[in-house]
Structure formats: structure tokens, C-alpha cells
Amino acid sequence: MEEQKKKINLAFLPAWGAGHTPSTIELAKRLLLHPSSAGRLSVTLILTPSTAAFSSSLALLPTSSSSSISIYYLPSIELPSLQSTDGMSDHAARCFQLYTPHIKSALAATSASAIIIDYFATAVIDAANELRIPTYVYIPFNASMLALVLHLPTLHDEIPLEFDQFQGQIHVPGLPPIPPFSMPSPFMDKKNRQYTWSIYHAQRLKHVRGILVNTFRALEKGVISAIESDKSVPTVHPVGPILHFSAGVRHECLHWLDEQPAASVVFLCFGSMGMMTAAQAAEAAAGIERSGYRFLWILRLAGGEKDGLPLGFRERTKGKGIVWEGWVPQMEILDHMAVGGFVTHGGWNSILESLWHGVPMVTWPMYAEQHLNAFEMAAEMGLAAEMAMDRRQEGWVTAEEVESKVRWLMEDSEEGRKVRERVKEMKAASREAVEKGGQSWNELDKIVTELLNESGEFGVNTRLHSEHSYE
DSSP states (O other): OTGGGOOEEEEEEOOSSTTTHHHHHHHHHHHHHSGGGTTOEEEEEEEOHHHHHHHHHTTOSOOOTTSSEEEEEOOOOOOOOGGGSSSHHHHHHHHHHHHHHHHHHHHHHTTOSEEEEEGGGGGGHHHHHHTTOOEEEEEOSOHHHHHHHHHHHHHHHHOOSOGGGOOSOBOOTTSOOBOGGGSOGGGSOTTSHHHHHHHHHHHHGGGSSEEEESOOHHHHHHHHHHHHTOTTSOEEEEOOOOOOOOOOSOOHHHHHHHTSOTTOEEEEEOTTTOOBOHHHHHHHHHHHHHHTOEEEEEOOBGGGOOOOSOTTHHHHTTTTEEEEOSOOOHHHHHTSTTEEEEEEOOOHHHHHHHHHTTOOEEEOOOSTTHHHHHHIIIIISOSEEEOOOBGGGTTBOOHHHHHHHHHHHHSOOHHHHHHHHHHHHHHHHHHHHHSTTSHHHHHHHHHHHHHHHHTTTOOSOTTTTTTOOOO
């Protein structure tokens, strides 16, 4: 009986970045606070120097020494620069690969009973297996992207061409046929190491104890069921929405929103890495101005360019709109009664935040898996409209398209009403999922119970280990 009640330590290995670190740490907190843990669970965050610095800058780390979350700081080692790699996901995966011996030492030093790793860190699975520590993977994106990743090795064999040269649609179990130009950016160049790593991750995902996904069943029921029907895939746990709620000094832009009528402002924001060329910003500005609607536009220009706005734009729109060039509290803005629509890059965190607050969207995808998200949100889920763009021309969007989509978002059309109603339904469903007894709450309960009951016994994924090997 005493053995069953021992406290266990759960290690987390988050990746750096706004789309990964905050929700991973929030997931750790939710597992700790879940009633099933009954004070028997502690967490160790294993952080690289860059992830530690990023976490500190956002005040994500616990400040109390009495917290059940402890930090293991990995040492500084020689790593490739981002510029020397093929992109963010290549850089992240290679860094985790180089850190593997240090991560193995961290697991041993902290007496970890299990580890939850970021999707980019699958290179460390073997090290955990050598210590007989079960590995779970946290997927900070959606189940649709997970389904595509899992099916990617099959697509690689079936479609020898680059996807943008493929004449037809791409078929993935559980998803509607995908147009080639809606494929994620890392998949659009098969010679790029980001694509190679995606194949690797797909294979390694078959060798973990479970997969935790930042989504909820009501949102992606069909594709989750399709993944679960594949017996080669470990247990999938939809645990979302995992959102990070921050508190601080009220931002200046919120005071401006206070002065605007209800649901009158279109909010345009493109994530921590979403940037526009000066030419695209000028084109977008023309469309926004012609739409006639109030706006709050978070603008970051690429390549150090200074100002891409048309001459006189700020003066003509003074009082009606704000162009902000720094960080803003997106969650608080989406929660403001003055915001009536959201033009977003379609990062998964931003989509979940918009649904949580019941704000309809137009997606303007720019990088990563955002083009797939945009397609799914419009074609499959009926929760957004997708900005028409030319991916062959670096995703160029015309002023006419911007004006049209802003009007669609803010005006009272029949199609817009249907989308707003669907968004309202998902607002309720997202909140129900994480409440006590909700589907995502129950998934956390399953994970905690499994960890506490089977710690020290399950080692590697016994369901799959005898059937699959990786070389």
C-alpha cells in the first residue's frame, strides 16, 4: 500500500517558441493540479538555455521554492545557428539531438518516472528507453496536422513529386482531400531537412507510450477517430484547449478598445514570427482602409524595413484604427467586447484563443502548418474564411482580397452568420471540454492515473515495441 502512494516525478522537455513553450508549461500545471494527482505528482522542467531564457521573459516559470515544479537547467553546448539550418523545425530537432546525452543525465539525476517531450524532440526517445523511462509526446498543434504527419511516410512513397507539382488532391485518413498548396510549409520542399525530420518524427511517434494533443474532441472528432482506428499509433489523448492566461499591467491598446463600440473592430495579428514585406503591408493597408471598418493591426515588417504603409495612411485612419508594431496581449484583446473579428495567421494557439472567446476569423497563413490549419478551418470545420493568396508568389494577397474578407468578417451576411454560430458553439464546447467531467479533463485523469498506477513498471511502449523497430 505504501509503495502505491509514493510520489513520482514527471519530466517535461518543452521546445523554444511561442507556439510550444507556454502551452507545454501550462499542461504541466494542469496535470499537477488535477484532483487525480492527489499531491503525489511533481514536475521537473528540463530546459535548454534558450528555452529557459524565453520562459523567463514571459514569466512562465514558478517563482516559489515551495512549488511542485522544479527546473533542471541544461548546460550550454555548441549548437548550430538558425541560419545554418533549413528552418526553425530543423534547428529545434537538431538541437534536441545534440542535447540527448545531457537530457539522459537529467532524467537520471531527477529520478524521473516518465517524460513528456515536445514533438520536435523525438530524437531523445531512445535515451529514455535505455533508462526504462516511458515517453509521452505533446503535440502543440492540432489532430489534423498529427494525422498528416503520421501519414507522411506513406505519402512520401505514393507521391514522388514535390507536392506543389502534384496534379490532384492529397488524401489522408480522417481529413477531406487536401489541395497541394494547402500543405504545411515544411513539406513543400522534400530536399529540405525540415521535411526529412517530419518523416523521422512520424516514425518515432509509433514508439511512445501516448500522444497528448492540444485539441478537443468536439472540434476534431472525425480525424481523432481516424487516428485512433490505426492500431499502430499509441493512445491519443486530446487534452485541449491548453491556453496560457497571463496577467499584468493593462496594455495601452486596451484603453483604445474601451472607447470603441461593441463588435466594431477587426483585429489583425500574425503571431510572434509573422512578418510582411513593405509591399505587402502597403497592399493590406489599402484593403483595410477601403473596407471602412475600425481596426487594430499588429504589424511587423520583414528584413528590417521601416514603414510599408501608404503615404498619409496613419493620418487618414487616425481615430478609426491603430497600427501597433510591438507585442500586445492577444488573449485580452480577443476577450474585449469591441473586437468583432480576427484576421490571423492561423497558428493553432491563436485559433484556440479565438474560439475560446467566440471571435470569428479570417485566416492569412504564412508559415509552418498554418496553410493546413486555414484549409481545415474553412473547408472542414466551417469556423473561418481563408484569405485567397498566391503561394507561388510568396503568399501575395491583394488589396481587393483584404477588403473583401474584412467585409465578410464584419458584415451581417448569411454565410457570416453561420460561421459566427459555429464559433459560438465551439466557444461553449472548448470550455466544457476542460471543466470537471469534460472530455479533455477526463483525458488528463487517464494520464495521471496511468502515471501513478504504472510508474516504474511499464518502461517502453509494450503495446508496440515487439511489432516495430527503428534503425
